[in-house]
Amino acid sequence: MMNMADLFGHVVSPVRRDEPLCDGAVVLRGFALADEIALLQALDTVVVQAPFRHLVTPGGFRMSVGMTNTGPLGWVSDRSGYRYDPVDPLSGKPWPGLPETFRQLATAAAAHAGFAGFVPDACLVNRYEPGTRLSLHQDRDEHDLGQPIVSVSLGMPAVFLFGGMQRADPPIRVPLAHGDVVAWGGPARLRYHGVLPLKPGHHEALGAARINLTFRKAG
Ligand code: MD3
Numbered sequence: 001m002m003n004m005a006d007l008f009g010h011v012v013s014p015v016r017r018d019e020p021l022c023d024g025a026v027v028l029r030g031f032a033l034a035d036e037i038a039l040l041q042a043l044d045t046v047v048v049q050a051p052f053r054h055l056v057t058p059g060g061f062r063m064s065v066g067m068t069n070t071g072p073l074g075w076v077s078d079r080s081g082y083r084y085d086p087v088d089p090l091s092g093k094p095w096p097g098l099p100e101t102f103r104q105l106a107t108a109a110a111a112h113a114g115f116a117g118f119v120p121d122a123c124l125v126n127r128y129e130p131g132t133r134l135s136l137h138q139d140r141d142e143h144d145l146g147q148p149i150v151s152v153s154l155g156m157p158a159v160f161l162f163g164g165m166q167r168a169d170p171p172i173r174v175p176l177a178h179g180d181v182v183a184w185g186g187p188a189r190l191r192y193h194g195v196l197p198l199k200p201g202h203h204e205a206l207g208a209a210r211i212n213l214t215f216r217k218a219g
């Protein structure tokens with residue numbers, strides 16, 4: 001018997017579907033939408049305690065992405081290098097605690113993608129504004145590269161660049177929208193990746209910004 005929830009299922013439960021990118025990487029479309037309000041509220045509590053800032057690379061360049069962290073370890077960069085640090089250099093205090101909604105979403109997404117038992121100890125929060133980009137790089141500052149990474153996209157859409165194991169390998173372009181979650185591990189863990197410059201625009205939840213949460217087991 002057809003009921004209203006079947007006819008209007010997208011109103012009752014958000015659209016979620018899995019899109020494998022390659023061996024070890026899968027896009028979980030809309031996976032974060034059911035928790036949207038709780039995630040945005042928790043995000044507010046984090047950025048009040050540890051505001052976004054523009055880090056400097058070891059080479060002396062100011063990153064266009066605004067960054068902060070939540071959880072026991074935070075990713076930082078300065079003239080001396082990249083590292084995970086338990087202390088926010090801006091406040092001299094530990095990073096804000098990892099919100100329970102963040103931790104649960106990351107663990108659930110990882111399990112859904114085949115990485116059961118993922119317990120993140122670091123969440124890097126990246127803020128993109130129109131024109132902001134992230135050039136092709138590998139994530140290799142984590143202690144155990146056997147651990148996966150989970151990323152959550154919020155706000156304005158962006159084009160994610162997903163390359164190969166060599167910087168020169170041509171990347172594929174993956175559009176990522178509000179509520180999309182990506183899990184990467186195994187053979188995909190050391191692939192080059194980046195984000196194209198954010199296009200001008202506006203999102204009803206976050207205004208002219210895209211925020212990406214990147215969960216890692218860093219220590
Ligand atoms: C693919 N952030 O913070 S998250 C980063 O949208 C970073 O802010 C991007 O790359 C962002 O380091 C992309 C997705 C991501 C993270 C780690 C990966 C993709 C990855 C590691 C291997 C392959």
Ligand code: FE
Nearest residue numbers: 137138139193
């Ligand atoms: Fe990265």
